[in-house]
Amino acid sequence: MTKNLITILSSATQTVEISRDNPTVIIGERINPTGRKAVLAALQEGKFDIVRQDAIDQVAAGATVLDVNAGVPGADEPQLLKQVLRTVMDVTDVPLCIDTANPIALAAALSTYEGKALVNSVNGEEKSLAAVLPLVREHEAAVIGLCMDDNGIAATPEARLTVAAKIIERANKSGIPAENVVIDPLALTMSSDSNAGRIALETIKLVVQEFGVNITMGASNISFGLPDRKYVNSAFIAMAIHAGLTCPITNPLVTEVVTAVLAADLAMGRDEYAMRWIRAYRQRQKAAQ
Amino acid sequence: MTKNLITILSSATQTVEISRDNPTVIIGERINPTGRKAVLAALQEGKFDIVRQDAIDQVAAGATVLDVNAGVPGADEPQLLKQVLRTVMDVTDVPLCIDTANPIALAAALSTYEGKALVNSVNGEEKSLAAVLPLVREHEAAVIGLCMDDNGIAATPEARLTVAAKIIERANKSGIPAENVVIDPLALTMSSDSNAGRIALETIKLVVQEFGVNITMGASNISFGLPDRKYVNSAFIAMAIHAGLTCPITNPLVTEVVTAVLAADLAMGRDEYAMRWIRAYRQRQKAAQ
Numbered sequence: 001m002t003k004n005l006i007t008i009l010s011s012a013t014q015t016v017e018i019s020r021d022n023p024t025v026i027i028g029e030r031i032n033p034t035g036r037k038a039v040l041a042a043l044q045e046g047k048f049d050i051v052r053q054d055a056i057d058q059v060a061a062g063a064t065v066l067d068v069n070a071g072v073p074g075a076d077e078p079q080l081l082k083q084v085l086r087t088v089m090d091v092t093d094v095p096l097c098i099d100t101a102n103p104i105a106l107a108a109a110l111s112t113y114e115g116k117a118l119v120n121s122v123n124g125e126e127k128s129l130a131a132v133l134p135l136v137r138e139h140e141a142a143v144i145g146l147c148m149d150d151n152g153i154a155a156t157p158e159a160r161l162t163v164a165a166k167i168i169e170r171a172n173k174s175g176i177p178a179e180n181v182v183i184d185p186l187a188l189t190m191s192s193d194s195n196a197g198r199i200a201l202e203t204i205k206l207v208v209q210e211f212g213v214n215i216t217m218g219a220s221n222i223s224f225g226l227p228d229r230k231y232v233n234s235a236f237i238a239m240a241i242h243a244g245l246t247c248p249i250t251n252p253l254v255t256e257v258v259t260a261v262l263a264a265d266l267a268m269g270r271d272e273y274a275m276r277w278i279r280a281y282r283q284r285q286k287a288a289q
Numbered sequence: 290m291t292k293n294l295i296t297i298l299s300s301a302t303q304t305v306e307i308s309r310d311n312p313t314v315i316i317g318e319r320i321n322p323t324g325r326k327a328v329l330a331a332l333q334e335g336k337f338d339i340v341r342q343d344a345i346d347q348v349a350a351g352a353t354v355l356d357v358n359a360g361v362p363g364a365d366e367p368q369l370l371k372q373v374l375r376t377v378m379d380v381t382d383v384p385l386c387i388d389t390a391n392p393i394a395l396a397a398a399l400s401t402y403e404g405k406a407l408v409n410s411v412n413g414e415e416k417s418l419a420a421v422l423p424l425v426r427e428h429e430a431a432v433i434g435l436c437m438d439d440n441g442i443a444a445t446p447e448a449r450l451t452v453a454a455k456i457i458e459r460a461n462k463s464g465i466p467a468e469n470v471v472i473d474p475l476a477l478t479m480s481s482d483s484n485a486g487r488i489a490l491e492t493i494k495l496v497v498q499e500f501g502v503n504i505t506m507g508a509s510n511i512s513f514g515l516p517d518r519k520y521v522n523s524a525f526i527a528m529a530i531h532a533g534l535t536c537p538i539t540n541p542l543v544t545e546v547v548t549a550v551l552a553a554d555l556a557m558g559r560d561e562y563a564m565r566w567i568r569a570y571r572q573r574q575k576a577a578q
Contacts, residue, residue: 190556190563191563194555194558194561194562194563195558197555197556197557197558198556198557198558199558201531201556201557222556226566226567227566227570228548228570231548231552232552232555232556232566234523234524234527234549234552235523235524235527235548235549235552235553235555235556236527236552236556238523238525238527238528239527239528239530239531239553239556241528242490242528242532243531259520259524260520260523260524263520263521263523263524263525264524264528266479266483266486266521266524267479267486267487267490267521267524267525267528268486268487268528269483269484269486269487269488271483273483274479274480274483274515277515277516277521278515278516281516281517284517
């Protein structure tokens, strides 16, 4: 029997349990200036209205964790990330995922955050492990481990499993238990490599079999460059949930993807009497009126 | 490594290879009077126009095998099934799946059919095994084995695996190799049992691990009684393909389900350069004009 570790995240007032025995946790991806010009411009001007609205809308659409990224080129990221975090904590109660490549910004954000955050992310590079794991340990946070290292992104599921194993082992040595490591297999775009989806799915399967840890993934990159992306993303996220994905990072405002997640939970026996499915259907009906 | 058996079906002029190394084979379900009043009425009157149109439409929509059922209450099924088969063979070239619970009709149909048919179906009941397997052997056909027996439909994946094992073993003893047995795990409705999807998916996984045979399934029953069925069916069929489903019996005229199958094949690395996905997208665009 595969073990199913439970990752617990919290805000000041709420707790979220990520596990293959629970419904899938959607981590809302929208509070991120990368590729979103309106967010970038607002953050550059020190305006946070769009962040507030993104936070409220994503939680209303079903996100139970929000990713927060304040990576604005040229800005004081430690300061800005703290401001954005406070803004989000003021309007929502869900646990947050602190998304930065800057260890100083990460330290500042973890000091500001109230609760147990998810850190996005560490990877298998020595530099990343050395900078991120001590902070995660110190603040008793959880951390996303990306399946890449000093050699880049491995081409095979087996090689990605090796990177995941290294991250989990190094986390353990730093005093972070496996249940606080969430692995991201990395889903590359299928338009440039037809095997990108298969490799990500197979990596999830291997990592879950070996370690029973929770799995996250950005689930929209996979369809970049293809037509009718929402259908590709919907099928892929349902298959990834079947493989063991537990907390995708995605845009909950895309109805098709959220619907695929709810349908996948139903098919996995995680929606007793289909109550969540039926409630979501009624909400869609109401929203369409 | 799991073995992947290849099931070959043929018509007079075409061959279809069912395997986890190939794109999913859609078996069109529409030529069936059960639950379709128009088909029932037409067959009762000896009119076959609707059958012709169903055959042509389903192949155009992507079915590469067609299920043919002529179970009209009170009719001479052996005679009617032969007529319907001939009608379908006149307008399409795809291999056929002969769908009857009547051994006399099955014998008549197999004698009429030109090529290697798929027989729908045998199950683990002694009576069924004794009646169907000798006919399948005699005509060198392939056969669908339903995971049910004299005790009904088992409640657990492990018990369904046992029934599948029995059918495969008895087929072998009758001279039918495992590659000519296609197992149906049976997907019951999730509205009456929240675990119905999970049990079907887990059964597929176990049967594939153990025997490497091909897997079929009626993929729409699962959502009976639920709202927005097409979304449930789409997610479920993608997940089932990930589990090992290779030849679902479904309605290819439901765009969402066919699209989910194409997206699932893409995610499984069975669509090089996404060529099938892009071609299908262009066809949808053209059809919408």
